[in-house]
Amino acid sequence: MNRMTVQSIASATATSLARAVVCRGVTKDFGEGDTRVQALRGVNLDVLGGEMTLLVGESGCGKTTLISIVAGLLDPTAGEVTVLGQSLRHLRGRRLVQFRGQHIGFVFQQYNLLPALTAAENAAVPLIISGRKRAEAVAKARTVLEAVGLGSKVNSLPSQLSGGQQQRVAIARALVHEPKLLVCDEPTAALDAHSGQTVMQLLRRVAVQPGRAVIVVTHDNRVFGYGDRIVHMSDGTIERVEEQTVARGS
Amino acid sequence: MSWIAIKMLTGDRAKYLGIVAGIAFAALLIAQQASIAIGLLMRTTSHIQDIADPDIWIMDPNIQFIDELKPLTENDLYRVRGVPGVAWAVRFYKGQGRLKLDIGGDKKKAKYQQSVVFGIDDAAFVGAPREIVLGKLADLRRPDAVMIDENGYRYVWPNEPLAVGRELEMNDRRVVIVGICKASETFNTFPIFYCQYHQAIRYVPQERKVMSAMLAGVEPGADAEEVCRRIQEQTALRPAKPGDPARPGLKAMTNQQFIDSTLMYFVRRTGIVVNFGITVSLGFFVGCAVAGQTFYSFTLENLRQFGSLKAMGLTNRRIVGMVLTQAFLAGFIGYGLGVGGAALFGKAMTSSGSRLAFLMPWQVLAATAAAIFVIVLLSSFVSVIKVLVLEPAVVFRG
Structure with a gap:
């Protein structure tokens, strides 16, 4: 199946559900002249709400560049990106930052927790950024930590938690402000197999909700079973899209 | 976000103490050397200060300071x-x-x-x-x-x-x-x-x-x-x-005018100000180097965290606020420790009868505060630039 056909099928399927992310003809170049590298070559992608979409492929295939663009962290060289019905081209500066803060949650490969803050304080950070009072934000974060199974660790520092626990705090942080789009970059890469499975199960159980789209970048094929759709990337393009049925809460 | 900035800073004990120590050392050196210089200079006017009864001193018109009185x-x-x-x-x-x-x-x-x-x-x-x-x-x-x-x-x-x-x-x-x-x-x-x-x-x-x-x-x-x-x-x-x-x-001067005239003579004609100025400058530059280098290193180590905060919706203005909060907190504590140390040093030395010339008027405290303010600004400047140009997409680079 050629690439265009795959993408057309993917787009046609997507129309049946609310499209949280729509990418059309997205390209991204780094450098200029002889040093120019084309990281994305005309990518078309739809990400649906209520689903978990896995972006998979070998290192350097453009996965990270694509989610950076989708999350509004990077500008595309060409093409159109619409997130939650809002064209990112029309959001600039402060408005883009506010959009990200309100509607997008992030889970990073290296967790990126603030080492001096407790689990609850770390999870409360997005609420504090949005202007909520500290006590109120931490209280809300505690309930989310309970939901991810870390109710007994709310006052622990990241250094007192295992890798899996830290990633669960990062997931709580990503969900605490109830974003409509969750972007996860290699959430299991720094974890052992068991912890990786636990984190993916948690993402499926807690993060995947009606009206919320979850994008997970991974090259860990042990977790492919958790995605509703698997977008295979290669050399800056989408090679194929697989759809599969995953039981809720699995 | 200020409390997060403060926790970030104080959570990294080694860096925190390094920055505070650098600033405290600078404040100590600046305040102590300036106080000794002022103490020495004020001793040149001690005769005038001790003779408090008159309002006016009257002397030969060419007199500049008290030790060159020419008979009338x-x-x-x-x-x-x-x-x-x-x-x-x-x-x-x-x-x-x-x-x-x-x-x-x-x-x-x-x-x-x-x-x-x-x-x-x-x-x-x-x-x-x-x-x-x-x-x-x-x-x-x-x-x-x-x-x-x-x-x-x-x-x-x-x-x-x-x-x-x-x-x-x-x-x-x-x-x-x-x-x-x-x-x-x-x-x-x-x-x-x-x-x-x-x-x-x-x-x-x-x-x-x-x-x-x-x-x-x-x-x-x-x-x-x-x-x-x-x-x-x-x-x-x-x-x-x-x-x-x-x-x-005849030259007639009030007590204060005569004190000022005597002080200015010693400032102009002796190397006291230059000599002590060199030490004070050294304190300033060492403070800049130590505090600046340590603070920059602290910022570099937290660059990924700052990138995450940016990705999560924190504006550049608030990030700069966080960096400045960290720098000024360290500056404030370092300043307090430095001038406190200088004052204790002066008190200990003068009470032990060492005849140390030491005088710390409020102007020394203000000038030291101004110097520390500049050190903090210079130290945080490079860090602020680094954080401002930081692309939030850095958080996705493993």
């Missing part, structure tokens, strides 16, 4: 007394006396000591010491009577109890110590002797003019500076010959 004539005294606004004016003598400490002893083994001699008004004792430790001021009316300052006494006779009745030779004349008084530490550390004016001029080689200066008070309600101007105007002499400029009158 008795006639000058009467001219000054006639100036409107002058309530009273009295003679004052300041000179040096050579002390022979063991009177009548073997000349080959005799010890000599230079000293400062103040001749104060015979009648009203204008210019007398403010605080008497031993003896009575009235005892200065006794024959050959002098009063010595406590520091000078301890300098000449260390480890001996304070006592009156000692006999000495000053410029080959007998003097008897009838009292011991307080006087500020002087720049040259010479003992200070107070005696009546008529007695003081017996100790010095006879010259045509002997009156070093005049001390005057102004009438109630009169402006001292205006009276000074009048004294200078009314004591001016007509030109020596027609066509020549008028000869200047």
Whole structure:
């Protein structure tokens, strides 16, 4: 199946559900002249709400560049990106930052927790950024930590938690402000197999909700079973899209 | 976000202590060296500060500071007394006396000591010491009577109890110590002797003019500076010959003006400011280097965290606020520790009788605060730039 056909099928399927992310003809170049590298070559992608979409492929295939663009962290060289019905081209500066803060949650490969803050304080950070009072934000974060199974660790520092626990705090942080789009970059890469499975199960159980789209970048094929759709990337393009049925809460 | 910034900073103990220590060291060095320089400079004016009775000092027009007093004539005294606004004016003598400490002893083994001699008004004792430790001021009316300052006494006779009745030779004349008084530490550390004016001029080689200066008070309600101007105007002499400029009158200055003039002389003519300035500058640059390098390193280590915060919706303005909060908190604590340390050092050294010149007026604290403010700004500048240009997409690069 050629690439265009795959993408057309993917787009046609997507129309049946609310499209949280729509990418059309997205390209991204780094450098200029002889040093120019084309990281994305005309990518078309739809990400649906209520689903978990896995972006998979070998290192350097453009996965990270694509989610950076989708999350509004990077500008595309060409093409159109619409997130939650809002064209990112029309959001600039402060408005883009506010959009990200309100509607997008992030889970990073290296967790990126603030080492001096407790689990609850770390999870409360997005609420504090949005202007909520500290006590109120931490209280809300505690309930989310309970939901991810870390109710007994709310006052622990990241250094007192295992890798899996830290990633669960990062997931709580990503969900605490109830974003409509969750972007996860290699959430299991720094974890052992068991912890990786636990984190993916948690993402499926807690993060995947009606009206919320979850994008997970991974090259860990042990977790492919958790995605509703698997977008295979290669050399800056989408090679194929697989759809599969995953039981809720699995 | 301020509390997050503060927790980030204080959570990294090693870096936090490094930054605070760098700033504290700079503040300590700047405040301590500046206080010593000011202490030394103020000692050059201690005679003027100790003689608090008069409002005005009147001297030869060429005088710049207290140690170069040029004698005046008795006639000058009467001219000054006639100036409107002058309530009273009295003679004052300041000179040096050579002390022979063991009177009548073997000349080959005799010890000599230079000293400062103040001749104060015979009648009203204008210019007398403010605080008497031993003896009575009235005892200065006794024959050959002098009063010595406590520091000078301890300098000449260390480890001996304070006592009156000692006999000495000053410029080959007998003097008897009838009292011991307080006087500020002087720049040259010479003992200070107070005696009546008529007695003081017996100790010095006879010259045509002997009156070093005049001390005057102004009438109630009169402006001292205006009276000074009048004294200078009314004591001016007509030109020596027609066509020549008028000869200047006596120089009259208020106590504060005379203190300032003496200070400026030492600032201009000695290397005190330059020498101490070099050490103060060193403290500033070392503070900049240590605090700046450590703070930059702290920011670099937290760059990923700052990137995450940016990705999560924190604006550049608030991130800059966080960096500045961290820098100024470290600056504030470092400043407190530094000036506190300098003050404790000064207190410990001066109370242990080390004769350290140390004076820490509020201006030293303010100047040190300004220097630390600049250090903090410079230290945080590079970090702020680094954070501002940081692309939030960095958080996705493993």
